[in-house]
Amino acid sequence: MTLTLSEKIKGKLDSTGKTTYWLAKKTGLAFGALYPIVSGKRKYPSFETMEKIADALDISLDEFRTNKK
Numbered sequence: 001m002t003l004t005l006s007e008k009i010k011g012k013l014d015s016t017g018k019t020t021y022w023l024a025k026k027t028g029l030a031f032g033a034l035y036p037i038v039s040g041k042r043k044y045p046s047f048e049t050m051e052k053i054a055d056a057l058d059i060s061l062d063e064f065r066t067n068k069k
Contacts, residue, residue: 005064006040012057013038026056 003011013023020038024031029052036042037049045053054061 004040005043005045006038008064009038009053009057012059012063016057018057023053023056027052 009023013019020035021031023029023038024034027034027049029049033049034053037045037053050061050064054064
C-alpha cells in the first residue's frame with residue numbers, strides 16, 4: 001500500500017511531535033494554504049511548496065514520491 005502525500009506529512013509531523021501550525025511557521029506558508037495539503041484536500045501542491053515542506057521536516061523530496069522504483 002502506498003501512502004498519500006498527506007499521510008506522509010502527517011506521519012513525519014507525528015513522529016517528531018510537531019504540528020501543522022509549527023510547519024506553517026517553519027515554512028513561511030500561510031496555515032490556510034498548508035492545511036488543505038496536510039488534510040489531503042489538496043493533492044498536488046507546487047514544487048516550491050513541497051521544497052519548503054521537505055526542508056522544514058529535514059527530509060528529501062524523494063520521501064514524497066509515490067512511484068519510487
